[in-house]
Amino acid sequence: MSDAAAPASDPALPDPALKDRVILVTGAHGGLGAAASVACARAGATVVLLGRKVPKLNRIYDAVAAAGPEPLLYPLDLEGASADDYAEMAERIGSELGRLDGVLHCAANFAGLTPLLQTDPAAFARAIHVNLTARWWLTQACLPLLAKAGDAAVVFVLDDIARVGNAFWGGYGLAQHALSGLVGMLQSELAGSKIRISGLQPGPMRTPLRAKAYVEEGDRAARDPEAYAEACVTLLSPAGAAHRGRIWTPAA
């Protein structure tokens, strides 16, 4: 490699927050997932991009590769993936990248506002599974690899219970109650480990998920998901220690 292709880093500048780290992002081609993946790469991380649609993953791959180290694509549908699939995923990350320092859970299932009474039973089960059970199964499979890192983090992105705990938010809203419980419970159980568990509760963001509940033109409250990408980097980096076991609601 020529000198021009590899500029020497400026010793006067601090190392980027996620230098040499490997971060797995679920929902990597979604609104926040894509913005956070680019921000993690810019902060020095090799990002494993997990998503269920390969063409969309390819698009975000280019943006992430332009921002930092070459990412790894991991196509997987959380609806159908089994605990064995997550074990295989952790194994592959370990063998191909040698380490895992963080997991950022951005994948989420929300079918739209529906009264519980009219909710298709399969849709209810899908929402609970993708938003809660799959997040936990994936985390459980990754914990042994994360435990080998000097400083590791699992970040659950979750929604505001004060809003989505109300009528019509169905399985998505109910799963948010459970996720907020999971943050505290898991951190207590990992108290003696170097793994930090935290929640990130962003404000309203202009994404496909939000568009299922709010008409975009009248939605003045929503911000671009980029507004919360740096908060994801903070929680995945050593600076996230301040939020260990807690749910952070950063200002956009």
Ligand SMILES: NC(=O)c1ccc[n+]([C@@H]2O[C@H](COP(=O)([O-])OP(=O)(O)OC[C@H]3O[C@@H](n4cnc5c(N)ncnc54)[C@H](OP(=O)(O)O)[C@@H]3O)[C@@H](O)[C@H]2O)c1
């Ligand atoms: N938007 C908001 O206002 C808001 C507010 C507070 C919290 N949040 C939270 O922010 C996080 C990110 O949401 P977002 O707003 O960025 O939503 P989004 O743009 O809809 O992104 C969600 C992602 O999850 C993926 N996904 C859904 N089901 C999946 C499955 N079975 N397997 C794999 N991936 C799947 C989606 O893939 P497809 O594109 O294939 O559907 C999409 O890439 C979520 O945890 C959400 O609860 C959002």
